[in-house]
Amino acid sequence: MAFGWRCTGVGWPGEVPELRWSRGRDRRVSVLAYGGGLGFRVVGERHCVGARGNVCPLGAVVPARSTGARCAECARLDRAHSVAADTMVDDPRTYRVYLAWFGPGMVKVGITREEREAARLREQGAVAFSWLGRGPLMAARRTEEVLRAALGVPDRIPYARKRGVRGQLPGAEERFAEVAELYGRAVELEGRGWPESLERLPLEVVDHVGIFGLDRAPVAARAVSELVEGGVLAGRLVAAAGPDLHLAVDGEAVAGKRGGDGEGVDGGGGVVVLDTRLITGWELAAVGPGAGSEAGVPLIDIAGGGVQGGLF
Known part of the structure; x- marks a missing residue:
């Protein structure tokens, strides 16, 4: 079964996002730039992206609204080798515990490999964060569990909630203060379930508003709910946060028929959020930023031009 280049999502190896692509075992990336044109037409069916760098042996078709883009077997394999599955107890690498802030009252505790630095925070769309500690995997995991229970914070925050508050973020001082307050509550727990092998790191709040472009981008009013064969989305990249572009x-960049469940495509212009987890597994053909469409891309309401560059 022959395929063209298929998107595997957005990566944040540094302070600039990049789209990643695969074709069989071949890989490539497209570095994105704010202000640059970005547009595509959806081609064919959506297929499983495989697991752990391996091609799906079935070439399975996956649902349009799935954010994982994996068939059941590949999803099981990918999960079995993840840190979150607690199957890597003998992992010798150093891990870091972090406190991530996504909006007012919207915080979480998590862990990431030290060698990845802050890539995990950018991938999640954390608006601000601070490191809390470093140490062996199981010590980091134990600290994470203790803090979740003691501080009453969740292990994950849905992306719909994150993007829902992104257009009404408070100022830098308020963001810093909320992270600092959480850090203070966390360090008070030292000696009460905090493993001795976890080294506490000093408070140092890192703010991603500038990196994400949120300080200069118009507020987004709509988001793509799914892709369909033949659908077109084209425009100018003004911001990015985690998997969201x-x-x-x-008015011509998104067009087509009305969708169900209160969704629709009206060609009204403005800023549209594309969760790139929805484009993984699709083959995408480049189009110019002013392209119209016949089938359209369904949008949902989340409110309260240039030349195509580097898509391939």
Whole structure:
């Protein structure tokens, strides 16, 4: 079964996002730039992206609204080798515990490999964060569990909630203060379930608003709910946070018929959020930022031009 290049999502290896692509075992990336044009037409069916760098042996078709883009077997294999599955107890690498802030009252505790630095925080769309400690995997995991229970914070925050508050973020001082307050509550727990092998790190709040472009981008009012064969989305990249790309589109960039469940495509322009987890597994053909469409891309309401560059 022959495929063209299929998107595997957005990566944040540094302070600039990049789209990643695969074709069989071949890999490539497209570095993204704010202000640059970005547009595509959906081609064919959506297929499983495989697991752990391996091609799906079945070439399975996956649902359009799935954010994982994996068939059941590949999803099981990917999960079995993840840190979250607690199957890597003998992992010798150093891990870091972090406190991540996504919006007012929206915080979480997590862990990541030290060698990845802050890539995990950018991938999650953390608006601000601070490191809390470093040490062996199981010590980091134990600290994470203790803090979740003691501080009453969740292990994950849905992306719909994150993007829902992104357009009404408080100022830098308030963001810093909320992370610092959480850090203070966390360090008070030293000696009460905090493993001795976990080294506490000093408070140092890192703010991603500038890196994400949220300090200069218009507020997004709509988001893509799924892709369909033949659908087109094209515009100018104005911001990005985690897997979300914020595209400024004109009245012709998103067009098509009304969708179900209160969804629709009206060609009204503005800023549209594309969760790139929805484009993984699709083959995408490049189009210009002013392209119209016949089938359209369904959008949902989340409110309260240039030349195509580097898509392939």
